[in-house]
Amino acid sequence: MKTDIILNSLTLCVVLSSLTACSNNKTAQSSSLNQETTQAAPSAISSPAKSQETPKGTKINVTAKEMVFQLSSATAPAGLVEFVVKNEGKKPHEFVVLKNDLTDKKLPLKGGSLDEDAKGLKNLGEISESKLTSGATQTLQLNLTPGRYLLVCNLPGHFQAGMKTEFIVK
Ligand SMILES: [Cu+2]
Structure with missing residues (x-):
């Protein structure tokens, strides 16, 4: 009986984890957003880097x-x-x-x-x-x-x- 409960709780876990798939999608979306921001970041970083390359003053x-x-x-x-x-x-x-x-x-x-x-x-x-x-x-x-x-x-x-x-x- 006890093992059944453990198994049940395990399947519950699986069900719950599949239910939380929608939240996984959210994280996937946010990670794609992160990619966009990281894509934008290099150009923002490169311009001050360029100014540092100009003759040192x-x-x-x-x-x-x-x-x-x-x-x-x-x-x-x-x-x-x-x-x-x-x-x-x-x-x-x-x-x-x-x-x-x-x-x-x-x-x-x-x-x-x-x-x-x-x-x-x-x-x-x-x-x-x-x-x-x-x-x-x-x-x-x-x-x-x-x-x-x-x-x-x-x-x-x-x-x-x-x-x-x-x-x-x-
Ligand atoms: Cu003044």
Whole structure:
């Protein structure tokens, strides 16, 4: 009798397992979905991998907030420099890279902001405030030659409030 019960429970198990076949189908479906996602993944992975293959540069992490820039390093070797700028402030900011060939230490002002068009200064690239909103992270890649640079936010009042820092390329 006891063996019968065991056998019955075994057949029950078989029946149950055949009943759960529908759930097996679900797992089969989900595994096929997984295949689709894994198929999509390589292309997503390959693009950052490609960017890593590009000439090795120097990554500089920049934190922007009211009213200051903080740099992971204030110097870099000549060549490709990647500024990764994160706005940890509440207001939008911009990030402007200027070559600074001014011999005078006084920076030229225009209407309370830095005069970017002044002789001795050259705007090499920037991230606009429309992109560098609160919480946003944006990157700017520039090929820099040895010399002195200024990193500024030239929104009204921001430069004079302290959003300026020197950057040296050796
Ligand atoms: Cu600013």
